Amino acid sequence: MEAAELRVGFVGAGRMAGGLARGLLRAGKVPASSILASAPSDKNLDAWRESGCRTTHCNLEVLQESTVVILATKPHVLPGVLQEIRPAVGPHHLIVSLVAGVTLQTLQRLLPSGTKVLRLMPNLPCVVQAGAMVFARGSGAGDEEATLLKNLLSSCGLCEEVPESYINIHTGLSGSGVAYVYLFAEALAEGAVKMGMPGGLATRIAAQTLLGAAKMMLETGEHPAKLRGDVCTPGGTTIHALHQLEKGALRATVMNAVEAATNRARSMAED
Known part of the structure; x- marks a missing residue:
């Protein structure tokens, strides 16, 4: 056709x-x-x-x-x-x-x-x-x-x-996941506003940062941990920032979010 x-x-x-x-x-x-x-x-x-x-x-x-x-x-x-x-x-x-x-x-x-x-x-x-x-x-x-x-x-x-069993997981990862990314983008931009950058500019740069990071993941095919390691220089700015994210349990929290949305999608299927 x-x-x-x-x-x-x-x-x-x-x-x-x-x-x-x-x-x-x-x-x-x-x-x-x-x-x-x-x-x-x-x-x-x-x-x-x-x-x-x-x-x-x-x-x-x-x-x-x-x-x-x-x-x-x-x-x-x-x-x-x-x-x-x-x-x-x-x-x-x-x-x-x-x-x-x-x-x-x-x-x-x-x-x-x-x-x-x-x-x-x-x-x-x-x-x-x-x-x-x-x-x-x-x-x-x-x-x-x-x-x-x-x-x-x-x-x-x-x-x-x-x-078909992956469809509910996709909902938790990507369907709902778009909203997790917006929350993260908003927080990135607000961090820059706190440090003195105007909001509009900070939001545009946050969006472009996310776009660029995602594009590199797709185009290089590298594991995100490898790409993250490439940005970290010993004693540099990034590793100091990552330490704060780890203290806030960013990874565990995001994994919990994907799990919660997937489970909700599964329970909606059973209603």
Whole structure:
């Protein structure tokens, strides 16, 4: 299936769906005229119309008009939506669920037998094409479908296929992890403000510092401990600062945060 022929539909038009759509549009993967989004009210749809996408209040219309259908509803709404769209789902559809806590087993039970289903967990930086996404395939989806999704979403950032059991961990590491990084960035900038640097400048430098550090990790493939060691000179500024971070148990606290968010994602899946 060529990207030119791809018609992408979104059932649900909230922040995450909008982020993915903007990523696809910014990268030129799919023209705006080939994207159709549905939502019960116009509240979220206005932004889609402004970027040239088509919109509807009818979920079935999305199925009729699209080959790749991205489910982006709230978890409690999804069973009703699947019941509604089920008669329109055919073998030509690729159904991609972004819905937190809803397993492939549940999706496959509520959709026609043999439906090609993938479960995707993105994160918000997909909006600026720097997302981190993982996906798992259902029993009806093969290599072709996995490759199609990967190619489509490569425009939105890192996209890795994983066992479904990793999806909750990804939520704790990356979905929620973006917020941990913002907290750290804010603290970095406030430290500089305390020492006399203006806030705006400090925030820009903090952001660029995080971006640069992340880029070096990805491009060198080095373990972060090795990169950290490269910055530390004996008796220098960095090792004095790192000692303070260790005293504050930064590493243990962050590990606890990832664990807490992962456990919350798991318990939401069981609710």
